[in-house]
Structure formats: C-alpha cells, structure tokens
Amino acid sequence: MYDKTQIDNYNIPFVASEFGIKTITGIAINKSPDDVRKHLTKHPHFVDGFICAICIQGEAKLRINFQEQELKPGTIMIILPDTMLEPLDISDDLHIDTLFFSYELMSDEPLINEFDIFQKIRSFPCIKPKEADIEIFKDYHSFISKLFFRDNDPDKYKKLRYLILALVNEIKSVYTSDQLSSKAYQKSESLADRFLKLLFIHHKQEHSVNFYADKVCLTPRYFTTEIRKSTGKPALTWINEVVTAHAKSLLITQKRTVTEIAEELNFTDASMFCRFFKRHTGLTPSEYRQTIR
Structure with missing residues (x-):
C-alpha cells in the first residue's frame, strides 16, 4: 500500500525512542491514563503493528484509513498493521488503555492471518460490544499491564505472548459474534x-x-x-x-x-x-x- 522503506511508521522502536514509553521485545503498553493522549493523538501517522485499545474516559474523533470514527467510554478500537490514523478532535480527559504489539510477535500463529477477520476489523475498527465483553477486555489489559511492569520475572515475555494470543482470540470471538452480524455492522461495498x-x-x-x-x-x-x-x-x-x-x-x-x-x-x-x-x-x-x- 505504501513503501515502508520511505516512511517511518509508529512502530514499537519509534514509540520507545521518541516518547520514552517502555517496551519489551515488540510489546508496548500505556502506564498512565494520559500516555496515549499526550504522545499519540496529535498528528496523522501510520501504524506498523496491532493496537488493541479500550476507551475508559473522554471522547475522540479520528480518521482510520480516511473514514471517521468516534471513541466513547466502552468503545473498543482495533488497529491493524498498515493503517493510517489521523486524530481530529481529542477531549482533554481522554483515557484509552492501549496495548501495542508488533506483527512479528504473533506472525507464526494461524489466527493472526485470518483474512475474513481482518476484513471485518478494517471495516469496523471501532465497536461497542456487550458490557460483559468490555469487562473481559478491561481484565485482559489490567492483567497484561501488571505482568508487563512487574520486575524480576525471567518468563515475562513468554507469559505476555500467551496472554496477548488469548486476547486476540477474544477479539475474534467478538468480531464473529451475533452482535456484529446485526444490521448496524452490515454493509456492502459502496x-x-x-x-x-x-x-x-x-x-x-x-x-x-x-x-x-x-x-x-x-x-x-x-x-x-x-x-x-x-x-x-x-x-x-x-x-x-x-x-x-x-x-x-x-x-x-x-x-x-x-x-x-x-x-x-x-x-x-x-x-x-x-x-x-x-x-x-x-x-x-x-x-x-x-x-x-
């Protein structure tokens, strides 16, 4: 879609070097509630990796691959590699819990290459699932975050990888559920x-x-x-x-x-x-x- 050799994307190394956000071998996660608002919502950028985010507080309007989307509390946002993200209007109290990981982290997992799911996510990157699903996503982020920032764990990377794979499976479940088969999430290509x-x-x-x-x-x-x-x-x-x-x-x-x-x-x-x-x-x-x- 574009020449990766000629444009620096917001990938894990870039986020670490430019914004001082802690990373672990292809994984980054926000530590404070306003990390995302301060560092990643000011200018258009390409995303080179996967983002799984939950809006906890505040609101945001943004373009994802040139289509306007809206974030409100309870919205889950899934961003795929090679996505262009352009912030439009960000509230001062925006709090998004965000997990950012590289494609390479999961490249050998069959699930990460399922075309049908990718197509659905590209069409609907921002969704508001059932309350029970939202709570599960919050629990995953909380558990992954606690493990990510815990010191002196020699098996931390392996544990994080398995937890992220489980989260990706949860995302698949939401995107293949009945609620995303409803009319609100149906559209032919216009x-x-x-x-x-x-x-x-x-x-x-x-x-x-x-x-x-x-x-x-x-x-x-x-x-x-x-x-x-x-x-x-x-x-x-x-x-x-x-x-x-x-x-x-x-x-x-x-x-x-x-x-x-x-x-x-x-x-x-x-x-x-x-x-x-x-x-x-x-x-x-x-x-x-x-x-x-």
Missing part, C-alpha cells in the same frame, strides 16, 4: 468504500479526480457528485485531505528535506508542494515542522 480503498493505495502518486473516476468506470463529474452525496465532501476534497495528512506524517517522522518529501508525494517540485501544503494548512512545511518541536 462507491465511497471503493474510492477510499483506491485512495489509500494510490494517493502518493495520483492526485486527480480523473484517475479515481476512471478506476471505477465513471465520468469525473458523475463520480464526484456521487462521492459528495454519500460522504458530504467532493472527491477532490478527500484527495487533498489524504495527501495533506500523509505530508504531515512525513514531516513529523522523517529527517528528509521538503524537496525529498515533495518527490515522495509526486509533486513536480518543492515549490508546488509548499503552495499546496500552505493552501490546506495555513502553514508552510517548515513552519509546520516548527510547531511540533
């Missing part, structure tokens, strides 16, 4: 869904409505009208927002020059990229970088 998937794959290279309209065999005019009807925004607005979000992510996590980032996002030169970025953010790329230091 034109907007197809567009957003194409946009996720091609946005670095393709910035024109014509390209995406051609991919779904529609005229650009009809295509953008239908996208506006179903999403509330025309196709070009979506394209610009996604390219801007990716540019912000690169400016945050990369040491490369603005010229190199312009090339990454297929602008003809740095000047054109700077004009585009300022038009959509009110800041030049350099000014934006200064705001996050």
Whole structure:
C-alpha cells in the first residue's frame, strides 16, 4: 500500500525512542491514563503493528484509513498493521488503555492471518460490544499491564505472548459474534468504500479526480457528485485531505528535506508542494515542522 522503506511508521522502536514509553521485545503498553493522549493523538501517522485499545474516559474523533470514527467510554478500537490514523478532535480527559504489539510477535500463529477477520476489523475498527465483553477486555489489559511492569520475572515475555494470543482470540470471538452480524455492522461495498480503498493505495502518486473516476468506470463529474452525496465532501476534497495528512506524517517522522518529501508525494517540485501544503494548512512545511518541536 505504501513503501515502508520511505516512511517511518509508529512502530514499537519509534514509540520507545521518541516518547520514552517502555517496551519489551515488540510489546508496548500505556502506564498512565494520559500516555496515549499526550504522545499519540496529535498528528496523522501510520501504524506498523496491532493496537488493541479500550476507551475508559473522554471522547475522540479520528480518521482510520480516511473514514471517521468516534471513541466513547466502552468503545473498543482495533488497529491493524498498515493503517493510517489521523486524530481530529481529542477531549482533554481522554483515557484509552492501549496495548501495542508488533506483527512479528504473533506472525507464526494461524489466527493472526485470518483474512475474513481482518476484513471485518478494517471495516469496523471501532465497536461497542456487550458490557460483559468490555469487562473481559478491561481484565485482559489490567492483567497484561501488571505482568508487563512487574520486575524480576525471567518468563515475562513468554507469559505476555500467551496472554496477548488469548486476547486476540477474544477479539475474534467478538468480531464473529451475533452482535456484529446485526444490521448496524452490515454493509456492502459502496462507491465511497471503493474510492477510499483506491485512495489509500494510490494517493502518493495520483492526485486527480480523473484517475479515481476512471478506476471505477465513471465520468469525473458523475463520480464526484456521487462521492459528495454519500460522504458530504467532493472527491477532490478527500484527495487533498489524504495527501495533506500523509505530508504531515512525513514531516513529523522523517529527517528528509521538503524537496525529498515533495518527490515522495509526486509533486513536480518543492515549490508546488509548499503552495499546496500552505493552501490546506495555513502553514508552510517548515513552519509546520516548527510547531511540533
């Protein structure tokens, strides 16, 4: 979907080095209630790993792979590898208990590669299951957290791995339960869904409505009208927002020059990229970088 050699993602080593969050061989977990709010909710970023999170307090609106989602107390959020996450509105009292682990931690487990479950999670990354299921998720996080921060346990990693595998099985149970077969969690692939998937794959290279309209065999005019009807925004607005979000992510996590980032996002030169970025953010790329230091 994107070239991993050219973009630093929010992976376990990055979280450890940039934010000082403790990690254990491919596993990270929040220690204080506001760890996630302080460190991981300010800018768009790609996630290179799995996130299992429970909203305990506060509210948040965010885009997950360009689709708006809402977090409220009792919401469970599951993020898969290669996901783009863009915070939109975060309350000051947000508390999300979060477990972040690498794909490599579970790569040899058949469960972690079940395509049908992945597809359902990608469609519905934020769900509000039954109260009993929420309590089980809280218990898992609490137990994993206590073990994670316990000292002098030579078998800690092995125990954590087994507990995380059990949690992943619980996630599978929720996503295959009757409650996710209800109408609220049913949808056929709409034109907007197809567009957003194409946009996720091609946005670095393709910035024109014509390209995406051609991919779904529609005229650009009809295509953008239908996208506006179903999403509330025309196709070009979506394209610009996604390219801007990716540019912000690169400016945050990369040491490369603005010229190199312009090339990454297929602008003809740095000047054109700077004009585009300022038009959509009110800041030049350099000014934006200064705001996050």
